[in-house]
Amino acid sequence: MSTDAVAGPRRTDRPLDEAGVVTAVRRAAERGATVRPTGATGRIPGPLARTDDVALDASALTGVVRIGPAPANAPADRGPGPDTPGYTPGDDTTVRVRAGESLAGLCAALAASGRALATVPDAPRATVGGAVQLGMYGGAPAEGSLSAQVRAVRLVDGTGRVREVTGPDLDAARCGLGALGVLTELELRTVALRRLRVHERTAATEELLAEGFPGAHAWTELDVAVHSGQALVRTADPVDDDPAAGDTPDPAGARTWGRAVSRLAASWAEWAEWSGRPGWPPPPRWAPGTEGPPHEVLPDPQPWDPDLAEWAVPLDALGPVLRELGAAVAARGRELRPVRVRTGAAETGLLHPASGRATAYLRIRTRGTSQEPVRRLAGAVCEDAGGRPCWTTRTNWGPDEMAVAYPGWDAFRAVRDRYDPDRIFTDPYLADRLGS
Template sequence: MTTGQHWENWARTESADPTVVEPATVEEVARLVADAAATGRRLKPIGAGHSFSGIGVPADIQVHLAGLRGVIAADADARLVTLAAGTHLHEIPGLLAPLGLAMANLGDVDRQTISGATSTGTHGTGLGFGGISTQIAGATLVNGRGELVHLGADEPDLSAVALGLGALGVLVDITLRCVPAFNLEAVEAPAKLPEVLAGWGDSLASIDHYEFYWFPHTDCCLTKSNTRLPAATPASGPSRLRRYVDDELLSNKLFGLLCSVGRLAPAVVPAINQLSGRALSARTIVDSSTGVFISARDVRFREMEYAIPVDAVPDALREIRAMIERRRYRVSFPVEVRAAAADSLMLSTAAGRRSGYIAVHRYIKDDPADTAAYFADVEEILTGYAGRPHWGKMHTRDAEYLRSVYPSFDDFGAVRDRYDPDRVFANDYLTGVLGD
């Protein structure tokens, strides 16, 4: 146990100086929680620190789960794999490959741990697919009394624990319902915003995994259409060198340089975006599902994302566009738009409704006050559509608002009262979004 280690999240929006512990066994986790409960201290597990919100900020004790990683059990025939909770998403493909399995869907970042990604509601895109938490078929956690709780697929509490915000306990293992390994054909193409918005519903209905990026101050979009293929489909597309140039040099190194220029001279941002949008070119890649889903994200940024009813996305984006020009913001980062199937998890952003996701970003070195104002104006628009903020991204909503958009909000609170009556796992963020 080490006292006073400084911790900072990836986006540098949150920091703390907690007591840090790194348990190597489930039994150690249970003892840590029991001791914290007995001494009135609060304890918070942490994964990769990739959340932009304060959801992972420790009040007293921070638990690193790096010692709990890897496959615990696997049934390839049933397609069920149990992973230790500290396993990172980028480690999972290599663990599933010998079994001929893959995760059904992923987001575009794989630095998170499986417990952190599911606890915050990480998702990908595709109206036939839910977020990563919907792939959970069982879980084990240590509750606020230091007791080990095992949950199977038929346990009602799993609908809370599978996306539990870290408010119910310390997850120590997660059982995933996997699918046979598959490849994806990824078609990336430039498009114009009016046509993209007009075809939003048709694109979602006809494409397995569809998303697009809109460049503010322009009509330019980049659409991404991913179609699922058998794993035996040969890989194809640009050479490794071309992909390196596109994905690393242009999408990260050059983009980071342009963001720096835009920070120093905001007036040139619209011109930079116009040049960037016009330079977009089409390409088609066939690769493993992970090779397509995951993208490198080396340029640091701050992000807010809201889920709204899927059919409301075009109107909401038109409002955001008009607001940006009216308020004269200079936004160098594209706006990302995705969708997901409805699910039945209590605090899922897609609970009970098919959802469209609008994510806005700002370069990490942009003026903080301007970033906050931009996010606030976008938030005002999206809450007008009964928007639900991504739990791991920046927002300002409190328990009163969230109760109005989550039908099972109080049901989750009842589960929390049973699992953590003394609020061992509380922090300022959870107190704000869940109340007490």
């Protein structure tokens, strides 16, 4: 069945606590129903949270449980401890949070304790559980995605059993697509909260690549006009480490003003691009001298475009892929809106698109059926370079493609067989991707 044909759940359960999740899963199992966990529900571009059977909305499981060192009886693989070489106090501070908490709520609670997530994606309203299950990435070159920050998860499996997942199984669960169980709690690594100062400038893409993009910045992204080779490069670094710190005053209200300008600028850029006016370079996202905590200055929470496609290509293929995209669209007389590029470290998550390799994420924006050919063309270029579609992106990959692209494919299936032997956590789209 086409996923677009899925009308909607025939039943939605919204448990208020873990016991309610267990009840809902057991009831569905007894009745032979399938269950899809959802977070901020289905606002994702991909179809992974859609079902025509039972939706289990986990968004009421909110709240931060604990911020502090992992409990003394926690397994050794929970992260660094006082005995770890190079340990500095605070390194072992993790956060235990319920799966339905929003990223915005989590970041605010951490900031109040002087902590932060190591990577901050664009979607503050997404739930922690949903974001982790899809492998949501940020743009910190030295860091992995939110999935990589996970030290433990607690979930209700397909038999209704509650499991605290650490050890080898965690690499299946950290980007589990909601196929292993309903997450009720997660434990995540944290880092010290630091103020970031942001910069943006235009540059030639080839120069940036020659300089070693992404470089040593705490956070960076590019918007690349592939036909001209021009790029808008944005960087963020801790204020203490920023050579420009102090050059520009940070006027009161600059951040708020900057965000407002940024939204207007984004709208203007969209309009300019689509109305055929010169849309390059886009107006600045931030006011000069903008600085602040990562979760306030970095996210660019524009409405998600359902036609958007995201690809994860090996980092060392980034240059060739951008050149090939430019050549391919030019040769066919097509246009491609600026491609957003972020990078991240290799992941251990078995089905994470960055599994096993440092990765460049390409966000390719096209619109409507008329742009379908260019969307397919860009996808083919990324796939030829060893790219994997991100889980937010519609794909026709099935088990054969998965087995080739993901070295951990068999290991994931083995965990799935144990956690969900009767395949309760599935839907037509997921069944096509992962097989039965």
